[in-house]
Amino acid sequence: MKKLMLCSLAILLSLPIFSQKAPKGTPTGSITPVAKVKNVILLIGDGMGLTQLSAGMYFNNNQSQFERFPIAGLQKPYAANDLITDSAAGATAIATGVKTYNGAIGVDVDSTQLKTIMEEAERRGLATGLVVTSTITDATPAAFVAHVRNRRKEEEIATWFLKSEIDFFVGGGKKYFDQRTTDTRNLYQELKDKGFQVSDYTQSGTITPDPQKKFAYFSAELDPPKVSEGRSYLAPMSILAIQQLKQQSEKGFFLMVEGSQIDWGGHANNSDYIVSEMVDFDKTVGKVLDFAAADGETLVIVTADHETGGYAINPGSEFGSIKGVFTTTNHTAQLVPVFAFGPGADLFAGVYENTAIFAKMKQVLGF
Ligand code: MG
Ligand code: ZN
Secondary structure, three states, rough: OOHHHHHHHHHHHHHHHHHHHOOOOOOOHHOOOOOOEEEEEEEOOOHHHHHHHHHHHHOOOOHHHHHHHOOOEEEEEEOOOOOOHHHHHHHHHHHHHOOOOOEEEEEOOOEEOOOOOOOHHHHHOOOEEEEEEEEEHHHHHHHHHHOOOOOOOOHHHHHHHHOOOOOOOEEOHHHHHOOOOOOOOOHHHHHHOEOOOOOOOOOOOOOOOOOOEEEEEEOOOOOOHHHOOOOOHHHHHHHHHHHHHHHHOOEEEEEEEEEHHHHHHOOOOOOOHHHHHHHHHHHHHHHHHHHHHHHHOOEEEEOOEEEEOEEEOOOOOOOOOOOEOOOOOOEEEEEEEEEEEEHHHHHOOOOOOOOHHHHHHHHOOOO
């Protein structure tokens, strides 16, 4: 009954906007209120263009978890100062809804700090988390928590994890926390003092997370290993993040998961590297979709910040054997895909700017 009343209230609120234009009796599908979303899980494949996605799928017996998404769209990833974006400007646009210059972390073209979707979520009492396969201070995760003029200042970015209200994070870059050169702080210890359960790759045995505590795990001193070197934490840590964040707040959570190294395979012009990282990311997407399908109140969005390598699948390729070629060792300007599953997913169909993802996430969360 309570649910019904909320529903009709939402219809009433949205009706006046359309009653101005639409003649009486005209069916207006757009007045359907957006279903209430409690949790948002945003997965970013860094450098994941359509070719990267295709290569992963064709390599993996022509199968992909992405086939489970009912909604797909395309977004325009260019930066404010360059048609070719980098990961900093790309992630800042997704995290804040504002296009900025390449290298900018959570700041606009005038270096003014922007509010990120994670900060908006934290302000409203939602739990938040980040799980990545790069350093945790690399551009993509950084754009969700930090406000720094230059992405290379990873020690400065690390200090933002102490200022932030983030509840869970996993990634490399331990060095930027406990072996700092720009000051004498030990942020690893400071995280513990702030109530985090902190652990890292040097510890053996299983780590049992305390559901009452915030959680930080450093997967490497700097960059975590490749999948081909034995890295396998992206899927299990994403599931752990979901379990932990669910217990941190009754209001819901925002989680960003990044397949960081798809991009690195592109920069290296190494098709096998791209494919193995795509398969790992795909597996993670599948686990997240399993949770969302059972949960019913979680919106899952998967997108990229840009394409890397001008990657193409050339003749001579077969299922299970990809002949990849490249036009550059840098990023390209091609449109990148967006996939959505769960309540509010319909909003993500179409062709739009990367900044629209921020607005759509805010809309579904009722911010
Ligand atoms: Mg990245
Ligand atoms: Zn890159």
